[in-house]
Amino acid sequence: MTTTVNLEPISGPSAWRGDELAKSTEWIYHLSDAELAELETVGRRFVADDPDLRTVTAADYPIPACARLNEESARQLDSGRGFLLVRGLKTQEYGDTLAGAIFFILGLHLGKPIGQNQMGDLLDHVVATSNKTMDDEGALPSRVRDRLPFHSDSSDVVALMCLRGAKEGGASSLVSGTTIYNEILRRRPDLAPLLFEPFHWDWRRQDPDSPEMTYDSPIISYVDGIFSMYAGNSMIFSAQEYPGVPPLTDDQVELLHLFDEISQEPGLPIDMDFQPGDVQWLLNYAALHSRTSYDDYAEPERRRHLLRLWLRRDVGRPMVDRFGKHVVVMGEPSTPVKSGGRFRIAEAVQVNDDWGN
Structure with missing residues (x-):
């Protein structure tokens, strides 16, 4: 394994600009009639079977007619632009339980x-x-209407179904991690090497029951020619509040502010207005995600x-040691800290209004 600090611009399909992608629909996959019919049929069987979400597998619910969909989703995640929007599900006709079942089945076939x-x-x-707003104590980003800064989630892939x-408002915004790096390198090559050095991240605000207050990770991993990014500068800044965390240097602070400035520059992100039934697949190491602020209906x-x-x-995917949220072991679902988990599809699609309040 070769780990290097790459101070040359990185090219390839992951180095995209939103204003260029927005001129085409190449990032949208439209379901065929055969794919749609199969997903509806298998989804109804899933609802009728009512399997435990912790133990069900892709082999239990094969979707051979969706082979091309799964192949394209995997290709874009693993070696393409890092995301794909799948369109065509009729969720408004299905109801939330069937929609959630189809979404979960699709997820099983990708991870x-x-x-x-x-x-x-x-x-x-x-x-x-x-x-609540993000300025309120204990506010969860997923449970407020504020605009969110660009960040990575605690998984390999994050998927959303509308x-x-x-x-x-409420547009989903994505930005290429590779393009952000290339822009930092072009403007401030003196600061770019800091991206490869560890930062302290706020673990406690991400997980209130975390065993430690912080964990450490660099923002960029570059191993065997594979570029990966893990970002969320608000968690780096809030980690500074804990005793024992080394203070950020002036250069580090300047770098983080430049990172946020570049990520939000017009032309770099792509905004997509979700339609009911849209499914978005995103590789957390390739692209960062956010959303615009929004207003809800009164009902x-x-x-x-x-x-x-x-x-x-x-x-x-090769990555440097202790990269990303390495303190979370991804695999078998961990033993819940608190009771109340919902592991049947009809319950899982129901919102817990007490969570995040």
């Missing part, structure tokens, strides 16, 4: 779902359950509601 909260839920929700969109049943999966996807 292994892992727990997302202290209860061990494998299917989680992005929905505002209160009027059940209902917002009244206004609770019409509020913006996305389902979310975190997947472990073992594609042999």
